[in-house]
Amino acid sequence: MSTLAVHDHGVVHHEEGHEHHHKATFLNTYVFSQDHKYIAKQFLVTGIIMAFFAMVLSILFRIQLAYPDKTFPFLTTLLGHFAPNGRISADFYMSLVTIHGTIMVFFVLTAGLSGTFANLLIPLQVGARDMASPFVNMLSYWFFFAASIVMLSSFLVEKGPASGGWTIYPPLSALPKAMPGSGMGMTLWLISMVLFIASQLMGGINYISTVLNMRTKGMDLWKMPLTVWALFLTAVLGVLSFPVLVAGVVLLIFDRSFGTSFYLSDIVLNGQVQPYEGGSPILFQHLFWFLGHPEVYIIIMPAMGLSSEVLAVNSRKPIFGYHAMVYSLIGISVLSFIVWGHHMFVTGMNPFLGGVFMITTLIIAVPSAVKTFNWLATLWRGNIRFTPAMLFAIGMVSFFISGGLTGIFLGNAALDINLHDTYFVVAHFHLVMGSAAIFGMLAGVYHWFPKMYRRMMDERLGYLHFWLTFIGAYLVFFPMHFMGLDGVPRRYYAFTEFESMKRWLTVNVFITWAAIMAGIAQLAFAYNFIHSIFWGKKTVQNPWNANTLEWTAPIEHIHGNWHGEIPTVYRWAYDYSKPGHDEDFIPQNVPFSQTMSSNLPHDFEDNPAGLEEHAKWVDAQKANVAVK
């Protein structure tokens, strides 16, 4: 009933004349906009810019790995003293991997992905006029923007950006003398991260309250599309886990600046005995991974939700096992809080604890497997329409399988002894949460681009973009498994000093060129994206013949999303190719009374009156047939 009340409130609010209240100025329309659709676009564009930046960083360090003893004068031109004599310095190499990881994990795949699609889709798919708190939503973006600027500004610091790895384990990150990047660069990293977490919390609280309180009439939780479920659970994870990282980060700031010893003990640095006593570096790892592991699900769950939706729409089939999909998302969300220890099997943590974390970790593979099988079952006997979004969703499933399976190795404490921190890990997480999540995000961009920009993206460039990126990502990450199995550690500046690693140099050259190819393919996306914003083909209201509510909203963006009353929801989001209906889709706002020929008894499980009507109608039909 509460949903009904809120909905009425929304209507009244709108009719009072939202547009008359405050003048639409340039500043409040295009900069400090409080409209969720516009904030979504801000998140997306910032996320894409950050993604390109992080991608360039990765290509820089790939050049170093492929050609460790060649010089490239253009690197000195580009990077100055970070790359003296045409070679990236060892310190700056560490900065590159650190900032590449940080930007990709937090700024692209957390804020860029959830920020964009939670903002765009939650109000439009649950049928709300805007977020629960549009002002806080705007703040969320601007905190994120500030965090991005601070993070990027660390490249302007003399000693370079943070360089202790994206996990910033102390004491390396806590002692400015341990490496140049632990000076000012690390300070900026920490400031940026605090701003970022504030942004995530404001966003997350908004997403949760919008989903819980502002659904339109008829939209009960079990009628929500899987995108909304995924984004909702993601927001819950974020709200519960990000504060723990703040705690960890704040204690680290204390250790760095105020001489405390939360994480430091028994340290002799460069021959100098340090005064720290009694702290534990492992404490930071516990705090970090208490966020860090839910974080990887914060990254992948929105991608799962977007892919589920795209797969169903373009297979023209209901998602297989909707309930199982939701329960597995819930299962993953809950379990994700008790598996963080699998990042710490070989830190010297009590071996018994390692055993426990191994059990929880392998349990989480079950809901993941269920999701994969359900996606496959969704494709089975579908009528698959290969839009670029669909291809990216298929790619997402493929990466999730490939990367997920290697997780079974790494989640096993015994195997992790030899695989920990090798290229096997790099291959694993780049496939399962890097490539899979970015493919989910790209599927979302291609699919909802018409909703965001009212124009279509070019399909053929999308195909080109997909195949080059998809093949490129496999060529980059598949061989890395074997490097890891040969004991090649990650974060090594060069493999030249080890006889046993030299044979991987040719593979490294191959990987680098595959990465450059995939990188160039992103230009096709960038061109397509920018060109289509301004000159793309104009879209129709429901270009993909999809069922969800956002496609019932008018093409032109209005404040409040729908003219007049918000549509009422009568059915779930996945009535595709329902037998007995003339079209292969039935939008959520079509009542059962209009689709008598395709109704099934199952549709009326919690609606006895409807079931009675349905039975009467079926009897009448039978009678008609008998008469004929």
Place this chain on the structure above:
Amino acid sequence: MGFKQLINSKKTQAFFAAFVLFGTNQLMAQTSAEGNATAVDKGAMWTGVAYNVLLILVGAVCVGIVGKILKVYDLTQKMQGKRGINWNTIMGVCCAIFLIAGLYGASWSLIVQGGMTLPQPGSAHGGLIDSMFTTTTILTLIVFFITQICLFGFAFFYRNSAKRKAHFLPHNNTIEKIWTIIPAIVLTILVVFGFFTWQKVMNSTEQKGDLNVDVTGHQFAWEIRYPGADGKLGPVNFKLSTPNNVLGVDFKDRRSMDDQSADTLVLPVNRVVRINIHAQDVIHSVYMPHFRVQLNAVPGLPTFFRFTPTITTEEMRKKLDDPKFEYLLYCNKICGAGHWNMQRVVRVVSQAEYQSWIARQKPYLNDQLRKELHFADAATPANSVKAVSNTLALNK
């Protein structure tokens, strides 16, 4: 029209980019010619940035032209009343091609690159880990191939056709139960198997080794300390660390006196070795992949790893037919700029060889350290003389 804009904009961009980049190239050539002449020669392999940027732009223009040709073809087909290019079919076929090429590529990679991975383990517990690995690999590869074949196979077989309607299949609880329970069973097997392997490897009830060795990491090297004749390592305290006593060994304790330092980690074959792991400044990780050994070295948190080397270096060289093979210990946790080159050779030898080697190792308590600690050791006359002169100096 969009295409024309592409050409026009790309051309102007290309000229602009070429202009700017040739400019910087000139600049670069000048500065580096002044600074370092050899760098320019080496850099010649990439013929300059501008060349590559132009290459990309030419590629982009080609893509644009191909796109335009396809569009023209598509439109003429439609004008003639035929069906245009059916992208659904093309993409479906692409999926099938990718599936076949991908299966071939993955198998090639598994065989060729898989063959380049670590040789058989040189330690007793390594066999347990490797058999666990083999089991997991077989199970996951089966799932990998089946699911990928289904994914791209379905994409190919059920590609769009106007004649067909998709099969309405919202759920099937039986199937759902089957594919929840089967992974659960398989994973339970792996968990149980893995748990017991882990318990055996990290056996925490059995803590003593036949040989105790201290391995301490600092930026960017490993210090190795052997226990000496008494078989016991002396305690360390970081506050005692000095340039001559890097580890901060406490010499008030008698056990410290005969400790030895070494450059190579030499281990007797078939004896239980306990490596005590310390770090002085930041976290390092003792990684010896050939023995399937890894444990982080954490400042303030001493840890240890017990294992039994089973194959001597000589035997391994013969097995691998590589006369230069060495077991290695290297750092596997990011620790700073020198992280990538923090290695120690590990040599596994027979008991007899070990005895003769250890006898030749220097004591940790070297002459300089004795001087520093004011140890008056009668056994070494040189020291006593120095001690005397010290006293004399004080007396003045």
